[in-house]
Amino acid sequence: MSNQSTTKEHVLVVGAGYAGLRAALNLAPHVRVTLIDPADRFTERVRLHEKATGRPDVTHSLRTFLRPAGITHIPALISRIDTASAEVHTDTGRVLGYDRLVYALGSRTAGVGGPGASHERVYTAESAAELHKRLLDGPGSLAVVGGGLTGIELATELAEFQPRWQVQLITGGEIAPSVSDKARAHIRSVLVDRGVRIEEHRRVDGPQDIDADVVVWSASMIPNTELAIASGLDVDARGQIRVNSALRSVSHPGIYVAGDAAAAQTPSSGPIRMACATALPLGAHAAASVVRDLRGEDPKPLQFSYKAQCISLGRHDGMIQLVREDDSPRDLCLTGKPAAMVKEQVVRNTVRTLRVASRSPRAAGLLPGN
Template identity: 40%
Template sequence: MTTDRTIVVLGAGYSGLLCAIRLARRTRRLGVSVTLVNPSARFTERLRMHQVAAGQELAVARIPDLLEGTGVTFVQGMATAIDTARRELTIDTATGVRPIGYDRLVYALGSSTDTSRVPGADRHAVTLDDPRTAHRFSTRLAELAATGGTVTVCGGGLTGVEAATEIAEAHPGLRVTLISRDAPGALMGIKARAYLYAALERLGVAVRTGSAVTKVLPDAVELDGGELVPSGLCLWTTGVKVSALAADSGIAVDERGLILVDAALRSQSHPEIHAIGDAAAVRQAWGPVHGTCQSGLPTGAHAADTIARLLRGKSAKPFRFGYFHQPVSLGRKDAVIQFTRHDDTPRRWFLTGRSAVSYKEMISGTPLKSYRLSKHMTVGASLSKGGRATRKPA
């Protein structure tokens, strides 16, 4: 069966990879071709990058291996332009520039850490965006630990907390300082947050809150009061930015560069483009969805299901999502899990200790298992659809 229905998924992060695999299975009898484009052939487990930074070796998951048996065509390259009128991508590959046409495009380029807003952060700080960078950081970390040096982790979000505790546990000879304008774990309940603070104290992590970083120097971090915090290595985990590709291509975006989407995650300006994960400005009745793996996987699954429905002549359904938990590792031997309402505000219930470690490991390992299972069956991608709160339009 031949068809001109060509679907391209741009980006093979958590959302894009699930979307491509699920889409191929849902459309396998429709004669649809699915192509997945990504700069690297290695799948990045961003949920585990703090482990790599602390010196742990992870098994390498290759995208072509994860796609094996799905019928999805993998193209290793970077998209440099989208011609929305011609419905054509310009892809820069190792063998040269090539065009790829599409009838439908799934835009899943995700986000990265923004080091542009603070002077010196782009030159003297390291991010967890790339496993190669995280691995080089771990090598420098081991050298610094031998001399009892100091490491600063800038950003008190969950990623910053996980990185600080992982580093402190793996290298007890280091002096680790977590710097944050707000209190670490601010979105957690009082008891879960107290447990998190106790873990930071137990591991010897110094916490500096209430101050903003104004400059990153080769050997120190400058705070807004002028104080210099010694820093042999600086890990930057705060601030998010997205690719300018969508905006540059004339696709409607919000003030952050996220693609404006309708209730079914289709671009408001170009309905043949579906935006998922961190690249999409997704709203629910209770408010905006912030970018996490927890919300990204369901958007990828929903886009695949929507396209399959449209190709069968059915109408698109609105995306429904609610948060369920905030899982945080505190080194390899401890963790805290804050269970939440659909809008990510904390419930009374939380989990700590060994049970929380097992829970967190299960969550971190779920995406790869889901990809393998999705080749053969429809796998649930969301722990919560938000209940009654998402049954009305946003």
């Protein structure tokens, strides 16, 4: 994409996670960009299980990404989107107009209610730090609920770094349903080696059903789309905003959506899952679509296909599950220390990609995984 100027147009990006930051950086050479997020630091959410077990910091100064790109940051929460006047209201009383809006408010772990439902969740730097504080009061028993990849990463990390705690992993089905039998067998053996008690096929309604000192709920992610719903945007049954192949809201054409908040799909991949691995390319595509739209050009459809699922199993083991275009597992997987090293490089590469995008968005698009 050339740098042909549309510079007077103002694009507001809400949410400075993987998707929002990537979109803002890719837009910056073409339009005036304002990014709204309450934090002045970018959180590496894929490292939150490391933060929960004591890694000192998993954040980076937002300014170091935004300054080279000339992006304005407004430190605030958005509280309302007025789609009729094309304005966003913040909790600090500001009202900002936009020519186009990129909605990238991400997701959170679902909370569970009910009496005696005290539980931890790990989905922000603050919630991860909170769990770490609880663990320092230990030892005791700890249950992670949710046998998906995030729950497995949490359980193995907790067992490795908090060996005095008795860790169990509870899940309604079998653990790691998205990987091959061979990969699942490896994950089971690592959990058992770390002393994690696995309870599969046990459905629990909330922490009150579990006999443990600390319950960490990691059972499902829900999109942060309440503000979009309140503004009348069309969402699917899961609450993700319905978008077309340009990632444009199907109900509100001035709004584009990226990351976990978007119900994105392609013919080859099917529905795109909530992940850092998908948030970055979705952010880049939303930015490209906005620029084409403002120039009066036809949108290009999103192209995306899955290649691998990368799982850390503590700091010394991991699982790289190769997958088909539609994310279904192939028979090939890498395990052990080499997999842990690959996973670490993949995680580092996300921040590298954002750093490169801050200086040269075109070059960032050429990096693997983009």
